[in-house]
Amino acid sequence: MNVRKIVTTVEEIRTEGGRQVTPAARVAVVAAVIENPWAGQGFVEDLAPGIEATASDLGALLAPAVLDALGEPAEAYGKAAIVGLNGEIEHGSALIHTLKFGDHFRKAANATTLLPAVEKRADAGAVFDIPLKHITDATIRSHHQTVEARVADAPHRDEILVALAAAAQGRPSSAWRRSRPNSRRA
Template identity: 80%
Template sequence: MNVRKIVTLVEETLTEGGRPVEPNARVAVVAAVIENPWRGQGFVEDLTAGIDEAASRVGEVLAPRVVKALGGTVEAYGKAAIVGLDGEIEHGSALIHTLKFGDHFRNAANATTLLPAVEKRGPAGVTFDIPLKHVTDATIRSHHQSIEVRLADAPHPGEIVIALAAASQGRPQQRLAPLSTEQ
């Protein structure tokens, strides 16, 4: 796995709707810009070798960094794979939709649910939103949120941006009733 760079972003919301957010709502994102393991190979029928080469390693690099950047307990989380223009969306999906990748974050966050995800192909500087959901119950509405990310120089055509996002709480000032009230 060839990593060109790692980017860490932390967003802290202090007020929402004209009211203080207490405690402040934190969301952290850590993204690795990696060389696409299938770069220059044409259509690859079996993606196993690239998955084995990179998925676990990139999960192992990102998971502890995003938890550390958040600086507290992870209550919501998500992931992203943004493929450069010379790759396939399936290349990004292959890396993040495997337990070899996701279990690193689930274990670091003491989580049990599947990680919500976004995958897309785009040029350097493409904007993408990482969806987040509660780490143990995806039906908890207060934790359904997203964070917008943009890396000015990534992904290059032969790269993939792999990112993890973690939130310290649900949406600031959330007021929706629990899903169970509508069932």
């Protein structure tokens, strides 16, 4: 796996809908920009060798990084893959839709639910929304949210941008959050 760069973003929401958010709502995104092992090959019949060579190491790299950036236990999480224009959407999907990748995040976050995902093919600087769901109960609606992300110079044509996102709470204005103001540490 050839990693060109890692980008970390932490968002801290202190006011939402005219109300103070206390403690501030935190969302972190960590993105790795890697060389696409299948770039320029068009349709690849067998993606397994590239998955074996990349997915687990990528998950092991990103999972602790996003939780460290969040700085507190995750309550919601999600993933994304953005494939450069010289690749196929399946190249990104192959990397993130395998337990070899996702189980690193699931174990690190003490999670049990499926990781919601987004994947697309785009040019460098594309904006993408990472869907988030609760880590143990996907039916908790307050945790259904998205975080917008962008890496200005990625992915290049022969790269894949793979990102993990984590939130320390549900949406800042959700009734669940208001009913449990001390549900997480300050």
